Amino acid sequence: MKTEILRADPPGLARAAALLLDGDLVAFPTETVYGLGGDARNDMAVARIFEAKGRPQFNPLIVHVDSAETARRYVRWTETADRLASAFWPGPLTLVLPIRPDAGLSALVTAELPTLAIRVPAHPVARALLAQFNGPVAAPSANPSGRISPTSAAHVEAGLSGRIAAVVDGGACDVGLESTIVGLSGAPALLRPGGLPQEALEAALDMPLALRGAGDPLSAPGQMTSHYAPGAPVRLNATNLRPGEKLLGFGKVEAAMNLSPAGDLTEAAANLFHHLHAMDALGAKTIAVSPIPDHGLGRAINDRLRRAAAPRP
Ligand code: TXA
Ligand code: MG
Numbered sequence: 001m002k003t004e005i006l007r008a009d010p011p012g013l014a015r016a017a018a019l020l021l022d023g024d025l026v027a028f029p030t031e032t033v034y035g036l037g038g039d040a041r042n043d044m045a046v047a048r049i050f051e052a053k054g055r056p057q058f059n060p061l062i063v064h065v066d067s068a069e070t071a072r073r074y075v076r077w078t079e080t081a082d083r084l085a086s087a088f089w090p091g092p093l094t095l096v097l098p099i100r101p102d103a104g105l106s107a108l109v110t111a112e113l114p115t116l117a118i119r120v121p122a123h124p125v126a127r128a129l130l131a132q133f134n135g136p137v138a139a140p141s142a143n144p145s146g147r148i149s150p151t152s153a154a155h156v157e158a159g160l161s162g163r164i165a166a167v168v169d170g171g172a173c174d175v176g177l178e179s180t181i182v183g184l185s186g187a188p189a190l191l192r193p194g195g196l197p198q199e200a201l202e203a204a205l206d207m208p209l210a211l212r213g214a215g216d217p218l219s220a221p222g223q224m225t226s227h228y229a230p231g232a233p234v235r236l237n238a239t240n241l242r243p244g245e246k247l248l249g250f251g252k253v254e255a256a257m258n259l260s261p262a263g264d265l266t267e268a269a270a271n272l273f274h275h276l277h278a279m280d281a282l283g284a285k286t287i288a289v290s291p292i293p294d295h296g297l298g299r300a301i302n303d304r305l306r307r308a309a310a311p312r313p
Pocket of ligand 2: 140141149
């Protein structure tokens with residue numbers, strides 16, 4: 001299969017929507033990372049997503065829709081969902097709610113869980129594609145399973161070229177980290193830290209979120225311990241360099257690459273996956289990473305870095 005590179009203009013988006021309607025896979029930009037989209041109602045399309053990524057098991061997928069109003073067709077809506085959706089959609093937040101029996105989605109999307117993960121992306125290209133396609137799009141991050149998430153069309157091509165029908169090139173992603181996932185089938189719970197800081201959610205809810213540990217079956221099941229792995233091993237909280245290491249810095253340090261010389265967590269999040277890709281290309285034997293403060297977006301950055309550093313299966 002030759003992967004088409006589509007422009008984010010009306011003819012490109014029309015082509016992308018037509019491919020989706022045919023059950024083909026199209027990678028597209030969101031404000032968080034690039035997604036690998038398929039028609040969430042079409043079993044073949046959803047099966048192709050797992051095949052293209054080489055996902056070892058059927059982890060449930062996030063469904064992308066154009067509005068909270070559309071989301072209500074697929075999940076049992078609640079007052080809390082409404083509060084979070086009003087505050088943060090469109091944006092980097094995924095809500096997990098009980099799926100409606102009449103949702104009409106492929107069973108592969110939820111991996112037979114009674115809940116569905118759903119979000120309304122903010123990226124104008126994602127929104128234009130959803131409008132044109134006029135249906136629910138299942139989309140995991142557009143990377144081969146276990147590798148770093150893509151924040152540019154070039155990253156997608158490097159990982160999935162020849163395995164998917166097309167990529168819509170919409171430039172670099174602003175947020176650079178996947179969406180924050182909040183479970184709402186019981187007390188609001190943080191299932192995956194991400195591009196929307198926990199503090200912002202707790203302020204909107206006016207209560208603390210329940211936290212889920214790794215290994216907790218209610219935690220986002222696709223959160224395997226080793227994930228987001230660059231080619232080279234990763235050493236965290238590095239304050240010095242050992243032989244063969246290159247430093248991925250944060251703040252005022254001398255480093256091969258720096259997530260944010262100014263020590264800004266938003267900038268560091270936006271650069272994280274791009275810099276990990278680039279450090280691999282620099283041929284680092286080991287990637288040493290400066291300490292990152294563990295608040296705001298720093299929590300999601302540290303979550304991804306811990307997974308990148310975890311022993312590989
Ligand atoms: O920012 C994002 O969320 C990106 C863009 C493309 O939207 N998507 C993304 O998808 O990160 P993916 O497949 O890489 O991660 C989806 C996560 C997995 O950890 C999965 O286990 C979890 O969502 N998930 C999906 N459905 C779930 C459910 N019903 N309950 C709990 N977790 C769920
Ligand atoms: Mg992913």
